[in-house]
Amino acid sequence: MSPASIAAANSPRLVVTLCTYNERENIAKLVPQVLEKLPFAHVLVVDDSSPDGTADVVRQLMSTDSRVKLLLRTKKEGLGAATLAGFQWAIDHNYDFVQNMDADFSHHPRYLPALSECMQFADVGIGSRYVPGGSITGWSLLRHFMSQAINWYSHILLGLKAKDCSGAFRCYRVSKLKELDFAKIRSRGYAFQEEFLYRCARNDCRIIETPIVFEDRIVGQSKINLSEVVRSLRDLFLLGLEGVRETPVTHDAPVPNEPVMSINFSSHNNTVNEIKQVKRAA
DSSP states (O other): OOHHHHHHHHSOOEEEEEEESSOHHHHHHHHHHHHHHSTTOEEEEEEOOOTTOHHHHHHHHHHHOTTEEEEEOSSOOOHHHHHHHHHHHHHHTTOSEEEEEOSSSSSOGGGHHHHHHHTTTOSEEEEESSSTTOEEESOOHHHHHHHHHHHHHHHHHHOOOOSOSSOOOEEEEHHHHTTBOGGGOOOOSTTHHHHHHHHHHHTTOOEEEEEOEEEOOSSSOOOOOHHHHHHHHHHHHHHHHHHHHTOOOBTTOOOOOOEEEEEEOOOSTTOOEEEEEEEOOO
16 A cells, blocks of 8 residues: 555545535636645535536546545525535545535635644634634625624624634534534525534534635625525524524533633634633533
8 A cells, every 4th residue: 555545544534515506617626726735635516406517517527536526406505505415415424524615716725724734623613714814805895894794793693702703614523513403503595604603612612713815706706695694694683592592502402501602812833713612510
């Protein structure tokens, strides 16, 4: 067995999920770059039957590289639903970690290794725009305002301590995902990221942020619109009510003690912030 094969056999099983709808041009370029940065990972494209033929491009990639996988869904049900489908696939196929990123190069593959390194210490790693060293390029003032507002809303309403609650560039420990009851997740749209992070925090996940530069998409169009924003705010408000009632987030879990959130900033090569959740003594 070659040294590369031995290294691959000893590495944790990692899959990178890319949720797509009409991303034909981007996916053909993105998948090879992901595998270049994480050569021992697999890439799962979760496609909602894109009419532009995104799935056909993925099949071509699969024909030459066994690390590429396709999960083809029959209809478009929202980003949250597609992301959950990818998580369930990772659980069913016994991966150790699942790393999720946008398929439009807003999340650049160069940050994948740093995000993977976070998992030495974390259950959830966040590629963060809002920690020192992180930033956003190509956004209008309105987009900046909307993003900051939704993060503020999440901090106040849900008690989240992460700086970047709305970004999708994350890595999860699959053993912690197994504990969550996906049937309880309400949001299928852009509030999904905040809701899922909230449920991870409620499940005592260790959360670490590492900085990224978020670059607005070059090819294609953003799927976000005003109605989606309004729906997201509604979903987060209802989720906040669940928090008040201490609705369990895991399978058949008893109602937990009231969580008390604390934040401890520590450094890993001066690039990460760690958020810890503790509980009051019963």
